Amino acid sequence: MSRRNKKQKARESNSQLLQRAERELAKGNAKTALKDAKVAFRNDPVPDARRLLETAYAGRVEQLHRQNLLSEAQAVLRDLLDFKPVDPNVCERLPLLQVLVGDKAADPAVVFARQPELLNELTDKAILDWKALAPEYADLPRQVAAVRDALTAIESGEDERATELLQEIPRTSPLGDWKLFARGLSAFYQQDKDRTAANWQRLDPARPANQIARTLQAAAGDMSEQAAADVERGVKRLNARLGSGQGFEQLASLSQSWRSGDWRTFCDELRRFRARHGTAHTATLQRIAELAWRRAVRESDYDFFARLKGCLPAPELDPKWSRAWALFSEHSRDGDVDAVEKAWKAYALDVRGVSCLRDDERPIAEGLVYLRLGTKFIEFAEYNASRMLARWAGDDEEDQLRKDAAGFLRQSIEACPRLEDAYRELAELHEESEDLDKAAAVYKKLLKQVPDDFDSHIWLARFYLEQEEPESAKVYTSGARRLKPRDPQCVALAWSQQLATVRHLAKKRKLDDARAELKKLHEIRPAEIDLSLLDVVAAAIEFKAKNPEAANKFVDDALARFEEPTAVWLQMSCAAARYSLPKEIKKQFDERFKEAIQQPPTSQTAGYLAKFFASLKSNQINYTGRATQERLALAYLARTTSIAWTESDLCQVCEFLFMCPRQHRLVEKLSEIGLALYPKSPRLLFCAGTAGTRLGPHCCDVDHVLKCLRSAIELNGQASLPMNSSQVESARESLSDLEDFAERKRNIGFGFRAYEDDADDELDGDDDDDFDDDDDMDLGGIDMLPPDIDVDKVIDTMPPELKKQMKQVAAMAGMSLKDVIMGTLSMGIAEELKKQSQPRGGGRTPQTNQTNFGFADDE
Amino acid sequence: MNDPYQILGVSHAADEAAVRARYLELVRQFPPDREPDRFAEIHEAYDRVRDPVVSLEHRLFDVSAPFTFESLIADARPDVRSSRLPTELLLSLARP
Structure with missing residues (x-):
């Protein structure tokens, strides 16, 4: 001790020493406390000094025990025992201290009985610190x-x-x-x-x-x-x-900003993380990149995307970010065609050198990129087409987009000839451009790659049937039947193809062959095909063979199948034209038909006429005199409002009338009659509902239409004459649209206009988008005409051809030209909005329950 | 057809082994003799997922999240289970 300290100590009074010792003891500093207490007791051995010294001894023993200095603790305990403590508190602690330092004289059982938690404490200490001794107690x-x-x-x-x-x-x-x-x-x-x-x-x-x-x-x-x-x-x-845990804490903190979408913080933290732990966490950074660019694209967040590029490595599959940029361009609202094209083309080049793809995967990837580009361009073209009517734009742009799309699809096939979808898209594109020969060539190429492609077989079979080439059709019909012999399309095609073969042979005067093929036709006749058709075909062959007696016998057989002859004369007239029978024979049956159709109408004949002409229409079959016959048939159907109908015939007639222009009123009337006679017929309910929807939601009785469509869907399950799947789908869509319309009408009032709402919002600065674009779409474009469009002016400036077509549409729908123009303009706008949320999708077309009638694809 | 990955109940990021394991699990659950339709659906989905064109299409163009950020963090977490910790380190964890 230095002289100065000695002097200082000397200067300290005994009471000061005792006070300091007490303070040190309270702080847990038993060593200093014991030293001061010893000095104080030596100076003046008063009871207080003794009590403090005894307490300091006990404290020091506990301190040394905690520090695992057992021998030192034992020595201090011995000093305490030699000192013969008198303080009751210290005397009470003595057995515990003896147990702590392992004094064999002590009885641990007494101590642990008094302080059971001490046993746990001491055993825990013995496990955690292997230098510590376990208490000598029990085992x-x-x-x-x-x-x-x-x-x-x-x-x-x-x-x-x-x-x-x-x-x-x-x-x-x-x-x-x-x-x-x-x-x-x-x-x-x-x-x-x-x-x-x-x-x-x-x-x-x-x-x-x-x-x-x-x-x-x-x-x-x-x-x-x-x-x-x-x-x-x-x-x-x-x-x-653990070495592997480096940077994990920073990584974990990134999840906070990821969740909150705070991209500035996220990217800053990411940059720091990459700088410090980039080498140890290469794979993790790659995974973050995979996750982050996708989120940026999904949320169309360009700022986030730009930041990411600066702080993350490019994904392995997209080394120059071209793919992300292309997807980003696709997802942006503008749908910039040039940007999409440029980025995908760049990516098509990138994938050729991507190291994470195998050699055999790279051409597939390139093909897929061009396929994507092609389909995007088709979407752009469709989008443009939907806008065309609204702005009377020319279709040059659309044509160019389709041409470009075809080019990309060809590149796709070139890069990877096994991409079936590329063939299909290309074929459809040609089909839409009515370039059927090119479409057929594409399907044939697809069949070379995928010989078992059922749809291609079916398409080519139909194509050749339409081309009147039954022999070529036969190859593909057989191919399709080999794949799916029971498929209804195959069954119908086989029938049509066989029928076409018979006709083809008859026209070529190979009459024995034609008769032989006709026998086969009997074998494959689908149940819904009327037997009279076979009689008519047989009659046509015999007329061709200049065997009128046999022919007339077949005609008589056909006549026996009907209540009255109109249907047979119609079939014979048609067969005469299609089998190139002599003019006098055709004229004879034409005249018989014209005479018969003037007779009072019957349900059976009306149903047959509807079925016959619907089949011709849906299969686009034409022959000389057909238009006149159809006109006469429509006039005949117009006279059927008071006959005794069967449900089946009436359904056929209503569905056929939907396919004809200017027949709206008649459909409406016949549907009403039908519902009075057969109120639970889903097909008639569907016809009544559809007739209402054709008027538009403002002109029809919305509640009645809703009731009809709901009932049609409900009753369809147990009906004997149910709707077909396309009718059910159409009913559901119309129902959904109308329910939305009715709901809106209830909420807002009749005649509201979405654009007016928007205009009001703008005026009052209200951002409250009560009705967003999607809601507007649900209206099917009704009442969405912008207020600044002058419809009269639009009519004046319309191209004459378009104006003529619009007038026809108006007449067909029983509406004024102005209403049709307004509806068309509105729908064009709705379609524009719809396209922004739907990648692709064809428009809805009127659905009929068109069974493959006897003449399907053929007559 | 629906998303084959969805039919199998695996993520688009699942590797070949994970897809196969899941397929076998589903086949055990829906054997062809008892659930022929479901089995056919599963089998077709498995075939499609194994088709390199389908799988590449997902890898190239799918913008849905292949995994969650939480799973990424969990994967990056040091694996205290994989190697046995020294007992001394283990016991030191008792310190508050």
Whole structure:
């Protein structure tokens, strides 16, 4: 001690020393307190100084025990015992101190009986610090050693040995907690979550084994962040000790900004993370890039995308970000054609050199990129087409887009000839341009690649039937039948093809062959085909063979199948034209038909006429005199409002009339009659509902139409004459549109205009988008005409041809030209909006329950 | 046809082994003799997923998230289970 300190000590009074000793003792600094207490007692051995010295001795023993300095603790305890303590508090602590320092003279049972928690504390201490001694009580030292050995065994992977070691520890032992911990630890390393939980859930929450277990579970991600808050420091310590955990904390904090969408913070944190841990976390950064660019594209967030490019490595599949940019351009509202084209073309070049693709994958990837570009261009063309009517634009732009699309699809096929979708898209494109020969060539190429492509066989079979080339059609019909012999399309095609073959042979005067093929036709006749058709064909062959007696016999057979002859004369007239029979024969049957159709109408004949002409219409079959016959048939149907109808015939007639112009009133009337006679017929209910929707929601009785369509859908399941699938779909769509309309009408009032709402919003600066674009679309474009369009002016400036067509449409729908123009303009606007949310989709067309009538594809 | 990945119940980012494991699991669940239709659907979806064109199409153009950010964090988390910790380190975790 320096002289100065000695002097200072000397200057201190005894009471000051005692006060300081007491302060130090309260602070847990027993060593200094003991020193000061000794000096104070030596100076003046008053009772207070003695009491303090005894307390300081006891405190020092406990302190040394905590520091595992057992021999020093024993020495201090001996000093205390030699001092013969008198202070009752110290005397009471003496047995505990003796147990702590391992004094064999002490009786631990007494101490632990008084302080049971001390036993747990001492055993925990003995496990956690292997320098500490286990209390000499019961079998504890051996159990502590067993736990320590078990933990060492688990560390070295000897789990079975650990289990054996732990067996000797009874459940009631203070080491029972450690036994559970060790068992749980073994299960934890074996990835057995259930067994881990089963052991660790039973741990005493106040003891350290539980703390370790929770820390491990939190570090392994088995606990929520909230639940793991109290062991956060332990997890950090563990991660810091494990090399692989570098940067994990920063990474975890990124999830916060990811969730909140705070991209500035996210990108800043990411940049820092990449700078510090980029090398250790290359794969993680790649995965973040995969996740982030997709989100930027999905949310059309260009700012985020631009930031990402600056702080993340480009994805392996997109080394120059061309793909992301292309998708971004596609998703943007503008749909910039040039940007999309440029980016996809750049990406098509990029994929040729992408290292993460195999050699055989690169051409497929390139083909897929061009296929995507092609389909996008088709979408752009369709979008342009939908806008055309609204702005009277020319179709040059649309044509160019389709040409470009075809070019990209060809590039796609060139890059990867096995891309079936590219062929199909290209063929459809040619089909839409009515270039059927090119479409056929594409389907043939597809069949070379995929010989079992059913749809191509069907398409080509139909194509050749339409071209009157039954022999060529036969190849594809057989191909389709080989693949799906029971498919209804195949059955119908086989019939049509055989019928065409018979006609073809008859026209070429190979009459014996024609007769032989006719026999086969009998064998494959579908149930819905009327037998009279076969009689008519046989009659046509015999007329061709100049065998009128046999022919007339077949005609008589056909006549016997009907109540009256109109249907047979019509069929014979048609057959005469299509089989190139002599003029006098055709004239004879024409005249018979014209005479017969003037007779009072019947349900059977009306139904047959409707079925016959619907089949001709849907299969686009024409022959000399057909138009006149159809006109006469329509006049005949107009006279059927007071006959005795059967449900089937009436359905046929209504569905046929939907296909004809200017027949709206008649359909409406016949549907009403039908509903009065057959109120539960879904087909008639559908016809009545559809007739209403044709008037438009403002002109029809919305409630009545809704009721009809709902009933049609409800009753369809158990009906004997149900709607077909396309009618059901059409009914559902119309119902949905009308329900939306009715709902809106209820909420807002009749005659509101979406554009007026928008204009009002603009005027009052209200951002409240009560009715967004999607809602407007649901109206099907009704009442969406912008207020600044002068319809009269539009009519004046329309091209004459278009004006003529519009007038026809108006007459057909029973509306004024102005109404039709307004509706068309509105629908054009609705379509524009719809296109922004729907990638592709054809418009709805009127649906009929068109069965493949006897003449389908052929007559 | 519906998304084959959806039919199999695997993510678009699932690798070949994961898809195969899932397929086998579904086949065990819907054997062809008991659930022929469901089996046919599963089998067709599996064939499509294995088709390199379909799988490449997803890899190239699918903008839906292939995994969540949380799963990314979980995967990057140091694996305390994979290697056995030194007992000394383990016991030091008892310190608050």
